[in-house]
Amino acid sequence: MSRKSPPPSVRQRRLGAELRRLRERTDLSVTKAASLLGFSQPQVSGIETGRFAVSADRVRSMARSYTCTDETLVEALADMTGGRTRGWWEEYRDVLPPDALDLAELEHHAVTLRTAAVIHLPGLLQTRSHAHAVIGDAVPPISPPEVEHRVSYRVKRQAVLYRENPTPLTAIIHEAALRMGFGGPEVARTQLESLLDLSEHEHITVLVIPFGAGTFPSSGQGIHYLASANPALDTVQLDTDHGSSFLDTQPQLAKYRRVLDRMESCSLEPTESRDLIRRVAADI
Structure with missing residues (x-):
């Protein structure tokens, strides 16, 4: 029997929450965001809850689609990608x-x-x-x-x-x-x-x-x-x-x-x- 995956960490959930906040500031629903990004609705929801890992490039793409112009924030979010740190x-x-x-x-x-x-x-x-x-x-x-x-x-x-x-x-x-x-x-x-x-x-x-x-x-x-x-x-x-x-x-x-x-x-x-x-x- 395969071992159950651990729940997302606080850091993973924080990344997802920040991406959700960026989306909400543009008044985009999950459905509209998924269509704009070329994702499925479950993908967007999974990223925003920290359940799905997301790449740095994808975070930058999402930030652009959400019209975020704070490059320092975007790069800080990109640094948080890659799933749970195996420390x-x-x-x-x-x-x-x-x-x-x-x-x-x-x-x-x-x-x-x-x-x-x-x-x-x-x-x-x-x-x-x-x-x-x-x-x-x-x-x-x-x-x-x-x-x-x-x-x-x-x-x-x-x-x-x-x-x-x-x-x-x-x-x-x-x-x-x-x-x-x-x-x-x-x-x-x-x-x-x-x-x-x-x-x-x-x-x-x-x-x-x-x-x-x-x-x-x-x-x-x-x-x-x-x-x-x-x-x-x-x-x-x-x-x-x-x-x-x-x-x-x-x-x-x-x-x-x-x-x-x-x-x-x-x-x-x-x-x-x-x-x-x-x-x-x-x-x-």
């Missing part, structure tokens, strides 16, 4: 939720990353021991093998920070996350020392919001902003107790850019942030 995350397909694979694929293609955390340190900056302590305390409890799968997945996500052309990352971290002490003193101290080392990398900026900074937006959830080559194709990922939520409408993207900008404005400068991390580590 390292595919080895976790049968053991982790689909949104975990979607996040890894989006991070792989992002040109910059911005993340904000209040209680938990960003996954991209966690040590293996810290990740193990956090994941092992999940509710409801998960089996030891699943804990190991999730920890190794989280560590492998960090490859985007170490590849030949590493992805620039700005991490906004509240002082509360530095002082949580997950895993006990030794794990917590090692985690903060690792965070200090990472903050010295040219492409990694760590900004700390200290106690006493006052109110700041979005204080109750982690935010992960994945920037594309074209801002219209950016994605926001929010961590929730039931998994990841992915947002990509223009009002949503604009809102979270403003939220992150305001959180940055509440943060200490990089050098002052490192000094605070050192003080917290010394207190453990």
Whole structure:
């Protein structure tokens, strides 16, 4: 029996949704678009839902037919073609939720990353021991093998920070996350020392919001902003107790850019942030 094809990824669905938006701006129905493009109606629908792969040339043809004159956007869409990326995350397909694979694929293609955390340190900056302590305390409890799968997945996500052309990352971290002490003193101290080392990398900026900074937006959830080559194709990922939520409408993207900008404005400068991390580590 042949294995069932996996559902389209967030990235594939996003490409289809953007092509649908281009079509709708020209007031073309699926039927009229299919006739104009020389496609069948199911083909157009399948592309727009991400179920059918589409070539870069076909995306350019569709954009021309939809009178899209934004060449930067068209080329960014063309770069999203070719179906699901067969990255390292595919080895976790049968053991982790689909949104975990979607996040890894989006991070792989992002040109910059911005993340904000209040209680938990960003996954991209966690040590293996810290990740193990956090994941092992999940509710409801998960089996030891699943804990190991999730920890190794989280560590492998960090490859985007170490590849030949590493992805620039700005991490906004509240002082509360530095002082949580997950895993006990030794794990917590090692985690903060690792965070200090990472903050010295040219492409990694760590900004700390200290106690006493006052109110700041979005204080109750982690935010992960994945920037594309074209801002219209950016994605926001929010961590929730039931998994990841992915947002990509223009009002949503604009809102979270403003939220992150305001959180940055509440943060200490990089050098002052490192000094605070050192003080917290010394207190453990």
